Amino acid sequence: MLCFWGSQIREGLGLVKPEQVRHGNSGIQSVCPRLIVQDMSAGRSFAGFIRDGKVSVLRLRSEDRNNGKLIQLQLKNDRIRLIVCGGDGAVLLSDLGKVLIMDKSTVCKPLKGLDNRQVIQITCGDHHSMALTKDGQVFVWGENSHGQLGLRKDHPGSPSAQHVQSLSGVPLAQISAGGDHSFVLSLSGVVFGWGKNSAGQLGLGDTTDRHIPTILNSLNGKKTVSISCGGEHTAALSKGGTVFTFGSGGSGQLGHNSFRDEHHPRVVAELWGSEVSQVTCGRHYTLVSITSKLIYSFGCGLQGQLGNGEMIAQSVPFPVDLPTECNREYTIEKIIAGENHSFALFFKELESKGKSNPSRGVLTLNDRMIDRWLSGTDPWATIKQEINAVFSSPASLNGSFLKMNRDDQYPRSEEHCGLDFDLVKTSFAKLSENKSLMSEVMKVVEQMLRSLNPKPVGEESLRVYLLLPELIRRLKKQQRTELTEALASKILQLDPDAHKVLEKYWSKIPDDWLKGLVRLFRRASAELIGQISSGKMGYDLTRRLKRFLKILQMIYQVHCNANRDIPKRDFLIHEICDLLDTLQATFKDLLMQLFLLLQSAMTDDCEDMLKLKDYYFGTIEILVKFPFVADTVCKRRMFHYLQWQLFKPRASANVLHINRESVWLDTLMYLRQKKHTYRNPLQVTFIGENGVDMRGLSAEFFSLLSQSLLKWEKKVLEVHESSLVWFNPDGMQANRDFYYLGVICGMALYNRHYINIEFPLALFKKLLQQSPTLNDLEELSPVEARSLKSLLEEDEEEVVDMLFLDFTVKGKKLIPNGDQIEVTKVNRQKYVDLYVNFVFNKSVKKQFKHFSRGFYKGCPLDAWSMFHPEELQQLFQGSPKYEWKELQLCASYEKCSASDELIKNFWTVFYELSEENKRKFLIFLYGTDRVPVGGFSKRSLKILLLDCADADDRLPEAQTCFGRLIIPKYSDINTLRNKLIHAISFCEVFGRG
Template sequence: MHKTLLESEGLSISCEHVVLLGSAAVQDMSAGKSFVGFIRDGQVSVLRLREQLQLKKDRIRSIVCGGAGAVLLVYGGRVLIMDKSIVCRPLKGLENRQVIQIACGDQHSMALTKDGQLFVWGDNTHGQLGLEKEQPSSLSAQPVKSLCGIPLAQISAGGDHSFVLSLSGVVFGWGKNSAGQLGLGDTTDRHVPTVVNSLNRKKTVSISCGGEHTATLSKGGTVFTFGSGGFGQLGHNSFEDEHHPRVVAELWGSKVSQVTCGRRHTLVLVESSKLIYSFGCGMQGQLGNGEMIKQSVPFPVDLSTECDHAYMIEKLIAGENHSFALFTKKLGNESKPNPSRILTLDDRMIDRWVSGSDSWKVIKKDINKVFSSAASLNGSFLKTSCDEHYQMSEEHCGLDFDLVKASFAKLSNNERLISEVVRVVQQTLLPDLNPNPAGVEALRLYLLLPELIRGLQEQQRTELTKAMASKILDLNPAARKVLEMYWSTLPDDMLKNLVDLFQKESAMLIGRISVVQMDWDIATHLPKYVQILQMVYQVCRSAHRDITKSDFIIHEVNGLLDVLQTINEDVNDMWQWFNLTGQIQALVAQQNYYNTILKNLISLPCIFNLEAKCSYMKNRAWKGCFQLILRRTALLEDCFSQLRTASKQHLRGYWLAVFYTEDLRKTDVNKRDFFLNVFKELCAPESQLLRENDNKTLSWFPTKLSVEKEKYFLFGILCGLAFNNNSVVNLPFPLALFKKLLNVKPCLEDLIEFSPVLGKSLRYILDYSDDVREMGPLFTITWDGTEVELDPAEPGKVVTNYNRTEFVDKYVDYILNKSVEEVFEEFKRGFFNACDRCLVEMFEPEELRGVLVGNEEYDWDILKKNTTYEGSFYAEHPTIISFWEVFDELTPNEKKAFLLFITGFEKVPILGMSAVKMRVRSRFDFTQDHLPEALTCHALLDLPVYQNKETLRAKVIEAINHKRGFWEE
């Protein structure tokens, strides 16, 4: 190089090349503010002082010079620090650590260890140490905890800022940002590592920090620079600062292979053409172009012709005000292990372990290194084909799943290996996992561990699953959301394995509850497993994965409910008959134990089948009884009046009792007749509460109110009371209502259910295949007599192929949400005034509709099969034979009327006709003129023994058509 390139503070060289005495080649070098360090054969020379450091027994692998001193990396991974007086000493805080990379800034330094941990020390005035707690400085190495688990590829330190690069090309920066040198779009300092989002998926392979600017190199040779540009060091043909990474356009297509930043200048190497380009401050000749100028575009360095084809440029070094290029003799093409790369698990390593080619002591040591490091595991099994690992994002984890499964299957087949792996994971890895990772790469571990656990024995599987569940739930909400996104993209077998893992562990714990004494450890861990199951269940639903609801259901819950019901009955019996204090205390303690477990599970309904949900609803504890005293002639008036007063305090958890002023008898028949008739009045067109659809089969809330808004609140209370009291009512709403109550967004299919013509027209717009710019309709619609602008920001907007999905979404949202928002919120407020939200949220929208409204799957054969007989009746009794013959001859509407007569419900309960357990009792005390009678709360039919079939038919038809319940006067 020309001597002007080599002139700097305290350094004057009159020859054309830097010549060091001795025959050993230079292995590494670095330029700092006050001196330059060289390594030859493991020995360090400091050029300014023209002497060699005497380090006993230490062979130096790498040197990095900074503003205040230098850092030396010894073979074996030990770190020494050197100040301006060239005194070298070991760095505190890195004892027993194998360091693989070092970096120096002006007053701070960094070190990366083989297991992927980043350590920092020095000044922290601008947050350049990246420590979570701000501290002015640290003389000893401190771990950057927020980066724990991130598999780092490279570290770099600038004047007062720092950068690291992950194996997937994700860039993190922190520290001083006065000139935008962090590339975050502002000039605010950062005290913790922050992802430079604008460099995501740019395939970044290296970073270099200058005094107040930064340069990155992407695979393929694209250079980005940002930060201070006052000396042209960004290469953008300007002297302006850049707050975002910007491509150096003059280098476009040059396939740059190296980039390095000095204080205020930048060097790049194009290896294929053996050209070095420089730009920035050249006032001390550091640009190597023979001139002392500021240069804002890349310009070739004038290299000596003595560096012929026998040499290759090994490394560019840019210091304070000087530059170097290290040339080495060309070697063969043989690849060597990269000593600067963190340790990761690969197939070759596993094969060595399995084959036993290494001693057990060595294998055990390797296992401990890999499986104790979250960074090592997160950097393993990357899908490097087609550079897919560089696509790392919140949607793409970058793992090669086939390689993961094959590798862990090999480990699982060797009991000794897998036992050691489990020990290390359980004792070292999991306890140290970071719940607040700085980047999404740290979450790969949570995808790897279930595959590792898959092949374990029961006890090992249980212990690791327990520990992993706790760690998943400890993740901060943002990280957990990303993990859920990764779950949604898992291969089918891995996703199914994840479900099976937590489903089986949950089932095992629930099964143990019924056969062992109270174990509060179960009560602690079971909800964690089920919470994760619920998370995965929601993921599968949202992503429309082929994992069915039945894969999540735990049938052992039904047994748990049966046990609790038995205990409840025993407690009641003891209090009523024996009052045996000791036995009652033991039973009550057991009762509290089961109730505690169930209370934690009901908010996680994916494990409950419909039968279990309904059983819990039916057998839960009640706070008390809420009474309605009504006049049959003023049903709504009296009902609303009493609900207004009662709603000042919520009605959740109260059983409803209905009395009528005409007789004041308390019976379950009163309550069922009340719900039947009050909902008929509420939903009738005359009430003006609702608007019917075109077919007059379904109703929805109106956009223009014809009644007081309060009535919707009271309407909601009545619906909540019906739900709370297990009553099937006439509520002719589309599924959209039940979705909205459960905070599930209604969709086009819900609109199609309510308004088939309109909904199908919108579906046609979505499915239209011809390529036209404008489809005709506008974002201006008319609904319920009102003209509405769906996009107020752009009135008169035309629907096109490009915005038709937006148009349909806004149309559906307006009709089912925005247009009725005020009314629905009143209804919803009333609904949850009367019933517990956690009970409602046990159900899916379709199930909630079934619980409140029932269904129309009338399977009369099941009714007949499940009927039992009492008194003198039996299945082959002549009256019973005649009864079923008469029943079979009834019209469909008459059969529905019979169901209403016997149960008080017009529709089939949610559990189907099998839930209707009809009993038929003989009544010889009835005369032939008596009609059959029904006790609806028990589905009990009192049937006289009629003389013939014709009389039976007449009496049955008369009974089911008889005016029942509320008599008009």
Template sequence: MLCFWGAQVREGFGLEQPDKVKHGNSGIRSVCPKSKVQDMSAGRSFVGFIRDGQVSVLRLRSEDCDHDGKLTQLQLKNDRIRLILCGGDGAVLLAYGGKVLIMDKSIVCRPLKGLDNRQVIQIACGDHHSMALTTDGQLLVWGENSHGQLGLRKDHPGSPSAQHVQSLSGIPLAQISAGGDHSFVLSLSGVVFGWGKNSAGQLGLRDTTDRHASVVNSLNRKKTVSISCGGEHTATLSKGGTVFTFGSGGSGQLGHKSFKDEHHPRVVAELWGSGHRHHTLVSVASSKLIYSFGCGMQGQLGNEEIIKQSVPFPVNLPTEYNHEYTIAKLIAGKNHSFALLVKELGNELEQPKSNPSREIFTLNDRMIDCWVSKSDTNSWKAIKKNLSFYFNVNVWFCSCDDHYRTSEDHCGLDFDLVKSSFAKLSENKSLISEVVKVVQQMLSSLNPNPTGVESLRVYLLLPELIRHVQEQQRTELTEALASKILQLNPDARKVLETYWSRLPEDWLKNVVDLLKKESAMLIEKIAFQGINWDIPRRLKKFVQILHMVCCNTNRNITKSDFMIYEINDLLIMVSVEKEKYFLFGILCGLALNNNSVVHLPFPLALFKKLLDVKPSLKDLIEFSPVLGKSLQYILDYSDDVEEMDMNFTVSLTEFVDKYLDYILNKSVEEEFEEFKRGFFKACARCMVEMFELEELRGVLVGNEEYDWDILKQNTTYEGSFYAEHPTIISFWEVFEELTSNEKKAFLMFLTGFEKVPILGMSAVKMSVRPLFSFTQDHLPQALTCHSLLDLPVYQNKKTLKAKVIEAINHKRGFWEE
């Protein structure tokens, strides 16, 4: 049944003979065509109907014409239409195969250009622009862009062909709606985005400024499930049935008991329906009532009132409606109102509520099992097709109703579902190549300036997905992911850091392990393949960000979890072949860059050569005293000897200079150039040149200005320990009794280096905490990254001293086994 009311119109629209039209109260008429109406729409100039997949349109009377046109069937060849939306001067049609057709004001239809064989599942039509949503989550727009209603860049002139709104890439969209000159989309998690004309506050952003795609923050976490745009106002429906309206209210079309505009969403009641420029229709499913409000000067409110009405009042529908029918669709046209009703057959409706092809593709265990086993060919093909778009990956793993809480603090993912699904996918080896293609597609389409936080979920999903691909591809994809994360704008990265800080412990540990493993692989490639240092630098920056997150949130992941032990093996290889000095240089450059003291006795000559300062004989004496002093003796020889008994003649000074040049330069030229190249790959030359030579050496290898009193003064205590604790008192007494070398060994045991940092002993901040033990056999332990000493509570000072000396003499750590 089709009910309609409002301005005068051709009796029955031509769907039935005029005498078959029933007239009810308040000017409400109804018709039951033999060929059932599957869908309909009313715009400013046309009303259109779909029956048996065919479309018929009727031109409405206007200021230029005082009568309606005839109902005319469109010539569509073999296309069967399932959805029609009428706009200002035309209409948009959606065929069952996902094809989109455009009807102009001369009712000629043509295919929409720019779809590139994409399958469309939803369409929306405004006064002068239209929108389409595809199965892969892409939003396409076309038409005029006078107020930015297309969501493209501000200076875009508009387009007759479909254009992709890239700013919303990666956001799982559930619904689209177009108003007069504004647009809205709704994400799967209930986030509302609006843009375009905002003269009456129809974007709900508390002002009247036209906008590009913006989140309506006041609707966040309201569990919005549907949006309807009028000419200059907007209505949203929450999951619990609450209706919010905002925008133009001059005719009372907001239902707020006033005729004022509202610039932000305001609750109406538990109602829902459709809005046009000056009036709104809403329905309550539980009571089968339709309410109307706004302009009713031509009877379009359906309640015998020819007024502008600012509060909802029931529409006087035919009595048989309550018993036999239910509402399938409400349409508020310019001066008309429509209700498309379907019969109830027991617990079933005469027609399905929606076409299955319109549903958002979601993942479940059965589909995953079919995909892995390939037992269901159709499911296999369907899932492969859908997996090709990271929009769907973002949709699949939302956590039931919890995803409505998605915000800057809550990502809305079901981590258990993600882990189990990816684990199952990894069981099928032939599937891995497909997974790699998917990840590559995802990485290439990531937007560094995402409009909403939902698109950031993919940065949490990708590490878990990458973990299951082959080693060579895993390293490449991990680095690409790090690069994309570093390209994110600061606000987006801050949200992502919040998400990381709240990941489950095992999930976060997996991310760290992945980064460690791939960092080690990249460092090895630097040594053997000479790859661009920019690649591992990006990965290093990503690791630093993640480490900072772990430190700031007190997660149970320490510096040791970030340590790449494979570097030790690479360091040993650098003593073996000269080309590996490049890697050694990188390690030293990294140490300087991170203000880490290294346990290597570099002579001053090394730092002179790094800064292109010529080494002297004094530098040779530093690391080779016998040879250096012998050459000095030659220069100091007092007799007038100008020649040596050799096969050539040379002055003593020139001989020493040539010897020095050979020892300090030519004999190590290839190895040093590799070291230097690696060193300046890891740290900026301009930074190194800021230091004096002795300062530079001090920064890298430390100095020997030991002040053990400062170490004691700066020590802090944790747990049950405090400065006057008997064990602490005994410890410092034992420390004072240690020899100078034993104290240096203790510093090595505590920090991993035996020299003092350039900033002095005050830079060493030791913490001491009790180590619980059932016996007195446990040795003290040290966490070098934190200068943390775990000290058992020994029974007496003698035992404490013996255990401390035994611990520092074990010489186990980074440098010795």
């Protein structure tokens, strides 16, 4: 049954004889044609009806000739399933997805620009039209006076279909065109609008026209399921049945009990709580269907188009006076609002034959489709065609595998992508079982990747970047690497806003999904590093490596910021160690070649090795920028290798002559001469001693220098209760004192020696431009930090008030007028944050500024910034762990063995030593008591047995540069004990240097 009301029109619409028309209340008429009306539409000039695939149109305007005559369109063999009437014509859609244009003379022609495209939805405005294709692409044609085509501001309009490229990748559910504005709705309820906005009909809060699709953020999270455009107003319907309207309200068409325009979406309060199932906008009025049984109307009713017997404008919803049989026997299938005419298409609840054909959806990939492919029931040509249709379209993929039966389909924010990850995983796993299917899929995906828009509109466009890694990682090595690289390139091309959304998606995806993402790009990086290690050269390799590492870096930052439960070791690329081994071997070969060069001309092999060396160094310089992929040992090796690159072979030697008694003053004098070449190693000579610095003497130098700095009368440093050392904030030292302190610390790091000054971790955080925290204060000053923690944990507000704290620290104001602002339960967190900031930043701002400037000078290789604060602290101060058993395990022996009685006695005596004496032994043997990063196994210990006649009169000796301990063959364990303790306690000159 078809009901209609509004402006006078031909009796029976030409569908039935006048006497077959039923007349109800309020001017509402109803007809039941012999051929069921499957679909219909009404615009400004025409109403169109589809019956049995054929189209008839009726002119609606009185000034038109042949007004009231029902005209059947001549369409040859095209069966039509949809018709949409606009301003002066109509658009038709055939069962095969072909679009036909009907002009005002009722002549129909195929639309140009949609060749080989299957259209699933059409819509018309006054002067423009839109089409949605099966693969999710939007096409527009017509005028572009207000940007209603969504192409660009200067586009003149077009009679043929033009692709709206900015919407590529958005999985769309619906399109709608109004007077001169347009809207589309995504599967996840995201609304995009553009075109004329003179009355705020775009809902963006202003009256400025838009020439490209713009997201209507105020409807985000509202779970929008349909959108309808009127002449200059718009209505949106949410999943729960809530109606929002905005735009022109001059005729009451917004339903807000006013005649004002609305520039933002506003709920139609009178319909709140009703189960609204449909909403459609006419030119100046609106119709809504409730529970598919009732119709309400509001807006302009001067021609009776509201269907309630009133010929006025109504600003609140009133029911349409439908015939009683409509409520009892029929269900509303579709409501149509034109300019001055309204229609309602009804079907009996159990009736299915002839029911209108609903809009078909965008093609999406699902588990059932994959099962059908795997079953082999369809011809291979058909399967290939479907694969191409799905995987060539980002929109199709982005609309696939959504949680369709849950609210997750409508993400509340950009952090939730709405994908059913378990379904994706099982579906792709099944797909990967068939090699032929996967091969065909990958061919299409490779092409699709090239078409991805680097500036996508809307968050949904980015789902493809979550789906593809899961698909790609199931491929074989070569194809996987190629597609991974293509995917990495596209991710890096995304604009900053898209990057942020993608990172938010990553922060919320399941752990196993994120781990799979890490494995994919880590494995690709490892494969390239392996190729480089095997001697393969080329800029292309390092360029590709950078891409993979940049993606890994993005994922790593997400992992850190979101505190994801993924071990950092999952990011480590162990093949870096192989690259470093190869570089070391290349150095050895190169040194041999250079030796031969002294005797003959340079060989081609030598030139090749020099190029290879430089290439390896270039690769290491890349890896330094991505420190999270290397462990501490590898980073140390990279740091040391890059030092070699900085050395200036022809530079004068850096020989520092000093007295033990004035080590700090002599060092300052040496540095102030500005003759030191910081890029080259430091060599130390103690005046009056015969020793050659093979790293042992310089290790001792930094150890002695550390002691001098702590005893320095200027008190540059102060020791806290924790025995840790921090800058003195109250001293009157010159800036150069802190500068030279930084120079010394930088030189120690660069020369691979330790400073025996216990700085807190906060120092290394600051050097790496990280902010110290309350935990860092607890390390430096436990009592202060515990008091602050107690303040934060206190539940009683009265107790906090009774502490009588204000915003000062040791008489210094933390904020302006801080001495007059009390610390309360409300502002205590701010007080603690300012307190920590004061200790580590504000109070020592100048001191640290000059220290860091000196540090950069002393260590000219800025690759130290690749270390974590904890790693940098260990490189600077050595490991805090003394695993004495490890020292014994790593020992080697000359002229003796571990089973000799003397050696057994030595270790017995060693383990009897106090902790302090054990450290003295390290100083005696190595010149420093610091444990290298990685433990004692990273340092050589050789024990040499000296067999001589006067053994009991000799002291043990140490060759510090080589980590060699010389033990005379003592007659008994007591003699060994006494001589060893004496040697480590009183000997300042370390054996043979």
